[in-house]
Amino acid sequence: MATIEIGRLLRANTKGCIMGCWVTQLAAPKLGALVRIPLDSLLQCFGIIYDIHIDDDSLVRQLLSADQIDTDVLDDNRTNRNVPVEISILFVGYQQGEFISHLLPPKPPLILDTIFLCNDEEICQFTKTGKFGYFRHILRADDLPVEEILTAHLQQANRAHCEAQNPNWINFAMQELISMLRDDYTRLMNVLGTVADAQW
Amino acid sequence: MTVDLQSITEQIRGFGDQIRKREKERQNRIQTALDLFQKYSDDIPFLQKRVEQIIAANRGTRCAKPDCHALNSKFICQHDENNKFTVLASDGSQILPDRHRRVEFDMINISVIKLDKNRRITKPVKISKLLLPDISLSPDERITEDIISLERNTKERQLLCEIGCTETPQVIALSDGPLELFREPQEERLHQTLFKQYAEALKTFTDMGGIFAGYVDRPKADLMIRLLELASLEEADIKKASQLRPLYGVTDTDLFMTILQPGERSGVFLLESNSANHFKTIDERLALSFFYINIGTNSQGNQTLVRVEIPAVISNQSCLMDKLHQTIIEQCKKMGSRPYPYLLHRAHEEALVTFQESTYIEDLLVSSLFSNDTNSRQTSNKQFAKMMSGKRQKYQG
Numbered sequence: 001m002a003t004i005e006i007g008r009l010l011r012a013n014t015k016g017c018i019m020g021c022w023v024t025q026l027a028a029p030k031l032g033a034l035v036r037i038p039l040d041s042l043l044q045c046f047g048i049i050y051d052i053h054i055d056d057d058s059l060v061r062q063l064l065s066a067d068q069i070d071t072d073v074l075d076d077n078r079t080n081r082n083v084p085v086e087i088s089i090l091f092v093g094y095q096q097g098e099f100i101s102h103l104l105p106p107k108p109p110l111i112l113d114t115i116f117l118c119n120d121e122e123i124c125q126f127t128k129t130g131k132f133g134y135f136r137h138i139l140r141a142d143d144l145p146v147e148e149i150l151t152a153h154l155q156q157a158n159r160a161h162c163e164a165q166n167p168n169w170i171n172f173a174m175q176e177l178i179s180m181l182r183d184d185y186t187r188l189m190n191v192l193g194t195v196a197d198a199q200w
Numbered sequence: 201m202t203v204d205l206q207s208i209t210e211q212i213r214g215f216g217d218q219i220r221k222r223e224k225e226r227q228n229r230i231q232t233a234l235d236l237f238q239k240y241s242d243d244i245p246f247l248q249k250r251v252e253q254i255i256a257a258n259r260g261t262r263c264a265k266p267d268c269h270a271l272n273s274k275f276i277c278q279h280d281e282n283n284k285f286t287v288l289a290s291d292g293s294q295i296l297p298d299r300h301r302r303v304e305f306d307m308i309n310i311s312v313i314k315l316d317k318n319r320r321i322t323k324p325v326k327i328s329k330l331l332l333p334d335i336s337l338s339p340d341e342r343i344t345e346d347i348i349s350l351e352r353n354t355k356e357r358q359l360l361c362e363i364g365c366t367e368t369p370q371v372i373a374l375s376d377g378p379l380e381l382f383r384e385p386q387e388e389r390l391h392q393t394l395f396k397q398y399a400e401a402l403k404t405f406t407d408m409g410g411i412f413a414g415y416v417d418r419p420k421a422d423l424m425i426r427l428l429e430l431a432s433l434e435e436a437d438i439k440k441a442s443q444l445r446p447l448y449g450v451t452d453t454d455l456f457m458t459i460l461q462p463g464e465r466s467g468v469f470l471l472e473s474n475s476a477n478h479f480k481t482i483d484e485r486l487a488l489s490f491f492y493i494n495i496g497t498n499s500q501g502n503q504t505l506v507r508v509e510i511p512a513v514i515s516n517q518s519c520l521m522d523k524l525h526q527t528i529i530e531q532c533k534k535m536g537s538r539p540y541p542y543l544l545h546r547a548h549e550e551a552l553v554t555f556q557e558s559t560y561i562e563d564l565l566v567s568s569l570f571s572n573d574t575n576s577r578q579t580s581n582k583q584f585a586k587m588m589s590g591k592r593q594k595y596q597g
Contacts, residue, residue: 059545059549062535062536062537062538063534063535063536064536065499065535065536065537065538066533066534066535066536066537067533067536069534070319070534071319072315072319072320072321073321073534073542075320075321076321076546079323080313080321080322080323080324080546081546081549
C-alpha cells in the first residue's frame, strides 16, 4: 500500500515530537491522525497528532496591510517560502519487529527522520492490539484538548475498522474509555459530549 | 552602559537648533529649485547644450540631462489587464573578507525569483560562490571589497540574463540599487574584466528585448537639482561650475514630490557622470537613464518616491516604459503600507546569508581544508577579546 510521507522531524523527546512539513503536504495530516516514524528497519514509533501550528512572520503581517492579497503572493508564501508548518505528535506506542506495544517508545526518533501517515491497515493493526492502553497517553496530557483529540482519533480509527469489517471496534473502545474515566466524572462527560457531537 | 548619555543628549539638543535653521534655508532653496524647474522645463535644447558645455569644462560633473520630454512631464500608470510580462527580481548578499576569522574567506550569494506570464511565482534560483583570498598569489587577482561587490552585481545580471533569455522579449528584470557602478573601472585587470562582464550582461539582455531596471529606494540623488544649478549659471562661471552649489542640500525627491501624484512617473533623463559614461563606450544603447515614480503613501501618510535606472534604449519605447511603470506600481502595492516591490523583497530574503550560515561555512572550511595544518586555525586575539567582552555582565547599580 502506498505510504504518505508528511514531514520530517524537527525535535523530539521520549513523550512526543515536533515535525515540520510544507504547506503542500498539509492536506494529509489531521488532528487525531495516527502516524508512524521508522527509526530503523525493526523499530518504529507510533504517535497521534495533537497540534498543527502555523507561525506568522513580519512579511506576512506586512502583506496583511495591503488592500488585497493577490493569488501569486498567497501561493508564493504557502509553497516557496521557507516557513514550515509545525505538527506536534504525542507518542502512543511502538512496534519492534512484529510486536506492537502501547508503551512509550524505548528511544525517540532522530531529527530529520521521515514521518508517515498510517494507512487503514496500520491503524487497525495498532488500535486492535492489547486493550486500548494507548488511551492513557492522551488522557494524561493535561494541557491538550484531550476530548477533541480522542474524538478525532476514534472517528478515523472507526472508519478504518469499518472498512476492515470490524464495526464493533468503536463499541469496545468507548467501553474502555468509560472504564478509564469512571473516577473522573467531569472529564468523562466532556469526552462523551464531544463524541456525541462527532459525525459517525 | 558605555555611552555618555548626558553628552549625547546635549549634542542632540544642539543639533535640533541647527536642523531648524537648516530646514528653513533648505525650504528657500527648494522654492528656488521649483522656480528654476518651471523656468527651464521646456527649454530642452538649451539644457542639453549647457550640460555639454559644463562637461567639456569640468570633468567629473554628475547631473541629469534631458532627453526629449519637458522636465515637468509626467505619466500616469496605464493599467493593462493583459500585462503578460514575466518579471524577474534579483538580489545578492556577501560575506566580506575578515582577517580576524579563523579562515579568511569571501562569499557571494545570489537569488533570482520569477513571476511568470501566468502570474505564478516560481521557486527561487540561487548561486553561491566561495572565494578564498589565500589561493590567489597574484596582485592582479587581489580580492577587495570593491571586487566582491562588483562580482556580485555582475553575477546577478548574468543570472538574470540566463533565466530571462527563455522569456524574452517580454521580460522585466528588477534589481535592487542603481545600475550605475559608483567606482570607475579601476586599472586592476580583475576589476576591468568584471566591469566588462557586467556591461555585457546588460547588453545581452537588452539585445534580447528585455528591460533591465535598477530600483533605488529612498533616493538621495540631486541629479536634476544639479542640472538646474548648471542651467542658472552665468557663462563666465561655467569653468568653475564644480565649485558652485547654490541648491546644495536639496534632492530630486524634494522637487518631484511636489509634482508627481501617487502612481505617476516623471519623464526619463540621461545620467551624465564619468562612471555612467563607461557604459556608453561598450554600447550607446546602454547609456544610463533614470526616472522617478511616486509609488504611493506609506503607513505614516507620506508619499514615497523612488528612482529607477534603465538603459537609454528603453526610454524611447513608450510601450515598454508603460509595462515597467505598471509592473513597479503593482509590485509595490503588494506590500501594503510600506510600498516596495514584493519580488525584490523575496529575492533579498532568499539571498540573505545569516550569521549562523556564515559560521557554519567557516567551520566547514576549517575542518575540510585546514584540518592538517600544523598551525591550528583560530580567530585573531583581537576578535577573541571582543567575543569575551560581549558576554560580560556589567553591574547596573
